[in-house]
Amino acid sequence: MADGEKPLLRVLNGERLDPPPIWIMRQAGRYLPEYRELRKRSKSFLDFCYSPSLATEAVMQPLRRFPLDAAILFSDILVVPDALGQKVWFVEGEGPRLEPLLPLSAWKLGEPEKAIQRLTPVYETVERIKENLESGVALIGFAGAPWTVATYMLQGRGGDKDEARRAIYQRPEDIDALMSVLVETTAQHLAAQVRAGADCLQLFESWAEGLPPFAFQRVVIEPTRKLVQRLRELGVTVPIIGFPRGAGAQLKAFVEQTGVTALGIDTQTPADFAFEAAPEGMALQGNLDPQTLVVGGEALERAARDVLIAFGSAPHIFNLGHGITPEATPENVEHLVQIVKGGA
């Protein structure tokens, strides 16, 4: 199958397919027993991400179980700060930790070119995945959007984003400088993934929520717009899925101003609202409640069919509205894929 004939790419190019292609955010992950087993082979999560053999194996695991239409690179949005020289580590059961920028009076940020050199194993992973994929399965590259990555860099962890948000007022020039570095590094990182074989890209803006309008413009829309523009300058022509989780009322502004070519819809956003926000013919991706993959049964069936019906008139990529949770079961994922593929 030629690249352009892969169902995911056809939909990203504006075609409506019935049934729609399906993939699942975090489809390679902790809900799979074989992933939990594989994960033991590296003490450090970052080392796991930087191992082409382990990361490729993680990507292939869900594809052996389920007839999914896409693979997504196994990596983490925090490889970018790590490659920029910030100390990053993961605390089991708690999440990521970084040496936070905010307490420092001057932020020494790394150079994008050097960061990309350090990320070479990631691009080797992309190449390996590509070699292993069946012809109809698209390969998605990804990165965190600048603001989401910045919140971790600034505060040193997840949780509330109050201090990072405050810095937008307190240190606007520093924030702009950080955003510039992230835009350039992320653009080069994504372009390298495409050169290595990624068919399309997704930008995870996981923390779009809670920002006042001027700040949403300054740290979400503007950096994303510049990132997309920079990707095009670097010769990247593949589709770019923007996923601004929690954008709410700002969804339309995000689509109109950033230049993303497809839109990930979070769990909370009704399909009708997404239709109004996106230009006609833009591919919409989402938005099944991840909790239904824990619950299963009739509730899953009903919710999945609701999503199919709600997005049925658009070019639609079936997905969740947020990442699958560790409590989900492989059986429920299998059931979901059957429902979407029309076999159930």
Place this chain on the structure above:
Amino acid sequence: MADGEKPLLRVLNGERLDPPPIWIMRQAGRYLPEYRELRKRSKSFLDFCYSPSLATEAVMQPLRRFPLDAAILFSDILVVPDALGQKVWFVEGEGPRLEPLLPLSAWKLGEPEKAIQRLTPVYETVERIKENLESGVALIGFAGAPWTVATYMLQGRGGDKDEARRAIYQRPEDIDALMSVLVETTAQHLAAQVRAGADCLQLFESWAEGLPPFAFQRVVIEPTRKLVQRLRELGVTVPIIGFPRGAGAQLKAFVEQTGVTALGIDTQTPADFAFEAAPEGMALQGNLDPQTLVVGGEALERAARDVLIAFGSAPHIFNLGHGITPEATPENVEHLVQIVKGGA
């Protein structure tokens, strides 16, 4: 001044005032040194809430410092589960804890009438505040909206709401029964506050975010609609401000279907979007970023003026888009009130 002449009530009745009335969510709270001092007089936070003298003093503290247009009852949304017989306590620096309902196979819920009897000290507080208020200052009664209160009752704490959301699929009848008890208890609780002297009411739906559309309808819109309806049946005629924080795309559905008479706007929602969601002439309350009261200075001035301009064409109540944080300073609040009142 007759009740109807209080600036806050005039705006709630659809009048546009320049300058707009102002109050601040959590204006009685930890950013005030005198509150932190007063708080020491009771070991338990709930006992503090149930002490008419301490709670009244907490309410009066910010009014002595700032020329605010409203007082709000000092209490907590979790007095309702406490009064219904669920064990509730507060862990210093962490937040509320309850004996969670979810692990139980059968939920024994208390009786609304008995709960209201246990809440008598709250209504005595309302009476005392009313006696102490200057004539132009409106008194706001409040409660948590049913879903927000339910998330704490179900999970036993704040944090992510995944388990509570899952219960909507897994135990829909139990959730409906819980909602019914909360609707009736909350309606009686609010009606008693109005009988004791509250001039208007606010419903805090702090966890409106993240729900799939069917669930938003079922646990946010429907119970709120029933609550407003029940309040009217109980003879309550005062304005009701709904504050569905994080409702995002669902804001319009919330306004159209619940019957609230005014709308609290969260930090993230642009004024234009609120204008489209609310019927013309409905009072809008909000939505300054609480972080600006930590930052202060020019950033505060600029952000406050932006809010004044953005909402200037509507009946507007100046407020934050979320509660004031403990890191805010009284000096910044004073500065804000001066800006809004036109003295700065």
